[in-house]
Amino acid sequence: MQIADNTVVQLHYTLKDEQGQVLESNEGRSPLAYLHGHNNMMPGVEQALAGKAEGDRFSVTLAPAETYGERQEGMIQRIPVKHLEGAKRWQPGMVAVVQTDKGHRQVTVVKVGKFMAEVDFNHPLAGLTLTFELGVASVRAATEEEIAHGHAHGEGGHHH
Incomplete structure (x- = not known):
């Protein structure tokens, strides 16, 4: 199954700055889950994941506007x-x-x-060009409840 709107995606990621320094990673731990197409993921990351499938691994470098935004004065x-x-x-x-x-x-x-x-109040990573190394652990159709709630449930997702 390919990643598209109303699919639940579980993924592993490693986030690096422009110098290649690892800022954050969930490799070796439980995957992160999100509901695709419901503004639950940074726009650039979600766009890069669209059309990918379970087992796909790739890297994408994104400008600040596609991740945490530009730094704003007066914050x-x-x-x-x-x-x-x-x-x-x-x-x-x-x-x-x-x-x-x-x-x-x-x-x-x-x-x-x-x-x-x-x-x-700027996000700590605002203004940075970031590289995401992504690995799609699984893709499944979202349940009606997940679509109604606007987020993924279960492991790596939201727990009510």
Whole structure:
């Protein structure tokens, strides 16, 4: 079966920066699952996977606009340190999670004081050209429930 809209795709990936440094990988672990055609994957990655089948392995290099977007000016804000989640002590360059009105967001600590921190709300990988090494572990037709919910269920997907 080929990857198309309303298919559930399980995949392994390795994400590298422009220098070839591995930033993230799930190789050797459970595959990631997503529902194709429902905006659950970065546009460039989803487009590259379209038409592929179980067992396919390939690499694709994508510009920022196709992944995490360009870096935007004016995204640095001061927030109370107590709102930073993920560590007890913070230093510049560390990635934290904060709760916003749009859900949890990753931020990068720019400057930290005793009570307040300056954080960058740009995604930590925004502005980078990224290479994805992808391996399709499986492809199956989505269930009616998955289509109605807009995401994959089961291993590597969403659990209700």
